[in-house]
Amino acid sequence: MPKFMDVHRGMAGITEEQLMEAHNADLAIEGDEHVHFESAWADPEAGVVYCLSEAPSAEAVQRIHERAGHKADEVHPVPLSV
Amino acid sequence: MPKFMDVHRGMAGITEEQLMEAHNADLAIEGDEHVHFESAWADPEAGVVYCLSEAPSAEAVQRIHERAGHKADEVHPVPLSV
Structure with missing residues (x-):
């Protein structure tokens, strides 16, 4: 399954x-789009959050996050990782 | 140990x-600064690479990447992750 950041x-x-509440909200509905959110990392000072997922498409990732x-x-x- | 993206x-x-060569170049010298690069993910189309590390400071991460x-x-x- 393709990976997305x-x-x-x-x-x-x-x-x-x-962060935990937001992640749990994703996990609760991710199966609807065959997405799985693996991890998330937050920099509260800069206000940036990174989420790593496996999903059929970027659009599927976004639909879960939007919902x-x-x-x-x-x-x-x-597609590349080490 | 603090985490950095x-x-x-x-x-x-x-x-x-x-990507592997760049990661290996980091691994070869990371010990000098007590940094450990855990994973890296690349989007070759947008030209963006994300690296996850554990390190004493952001400056230590940057010194290894620069060298x-x-x-x-x-x-x-x-500092926050799920």
Whole structure:
């Protein structure tokens, strides 16, 4: 399954609890689009969140994020990884 | 040990082999700064590479990347993760 890295901006001040809630909101509905969100990392000072997922397409990733209430600013296919 | 996500731009067309070589160049010297590069993901079309590391500081991450020949465009501390 292709992997994707998506980026959310404007998240300055995000807390551990808010990150967990957002991630859980994705997990609750990701199966509808055959997406799986593996991990997310947040820089609360710069307000940037990175999410790593496996999904059929970038559009599927975005549809889950939108329905969960936090549309991504960028969704990048990352076919290469080490 | 704090975690960091750094971002390299202008990498359009990067291949699996080039990503591996760059990662190995980091691994070869990372111990000098007590950094460990865990994973890297590349979008060859947009030319963006994301690197996840553990390190004492963002400056230590950048020093290793610079010495390895590929300075990062951004180095973000990511104290929150799920």
